Amino acid sequence: MNIQMDMDIFTVFSIIGTIAFAVSGAIVAMEEEYDILGVYVLGLVTAFGGGVIRNLLIGVPIPTIWTQGMLLKTAVIAMTIAFILPVKWLKTWKKSEAFFDAIGLSAFAIQGALYAAGKYPLSAVMVAAMLTGIGGGMIRDVLAGRKPLVLRDEIYAVWALAAGAVISLGWFHTPAQLLILFVIVIIFRMLSVHYSWRLPRRSLKYALAQSIFHADEEKRAAAASAIQEQEEVERKQND
Incomplete structure (x- = not known):
């Protein structure tokens, strides 16, 4: 099914996801007592790692990441702000970590699905959505010496897969519908956290x-x- 990508809404989701995951990576780096270089490295990996993995999967040249100057600048600014914020503010953010992580997951899952929709079959769009949504976080956790959140905690990747499926099927394609889907994914992710919904293990x-x-x-x-x-x-x- 052909889905006309609205570049404005695509850019909005890219910016939201980049900020949420760049800050997430920076906070994890500071928790692990990394220096400022480590903060920037972990933040950038978290913000762009999922997109790189997705591009590898669907055959998009990796160097395209260097054409995303605006997003790179956005990530650097977000990480710099996180680095200089007072500790008590960061502790407040830590309490809402799952919420910000859900924002990044939702934004990047939709962005990844939009990237692949219309070019690839349903299964590929779902995987593109999942990898874009969770890839950066997985790399972040591995580099920080942690067990990846997505593999052990409450239901996480399933919501990214679901977002990819409904976008590929054409159920959500207008900017208004995509914003609704963005909110829905966040709600279900937070419900998973609140009620400890887990996959069988x-x-x-x-x-x-x-x-x-x-x-x-x-x-x-x-x-x-x-x-x-x-x-x-x-x-x-x-x-």
Whole structure:
């Protein structure tokens, strides 16, 4: 299905996502006590990493990132402001971290879907939306030595996939509809956080611990049984 991309709304989502994720990366870098260079590196990786991964997937030349001068400047300004803000302001931001992360996820998921819609099939648009929405955050967490949020926490990537699907199907394509979708994705992401909605998981670590515990119980039971038998034999001998 051909979807005419409105460049104005595309730019709006690009700016929103860039600011949200650049600040997110900068805050994580400061939490890990990186120097100012580390703050800028982690912020830029978070803001642009997802787009680079998406471009690799759909065959767009990587150097196109260097043509996004306005977004690069926007990211640098956002990170600089975050770096010089008073600590108490940053602590306030930290309390709302999930909300700002949801803004970045929603904006970049829609931006990634718009980038691929009309050129690629449904599955490719969904993956483009997901990778644009979560790729930068995954790289950020890995560089910061953390387990990627998207792989272990509340439902996250699913909402990016859903955004890609409805855009590819043409259900949301006008600027007004895309803004509504932007809000919907944020709401569902925040509901996931509030109610701890999670995808099914299995913990091999827990299963292994259980098996060791049961094995120890069996050993203790066998030892107790052997002691009891020995006492019974000694009692008979004494009689």
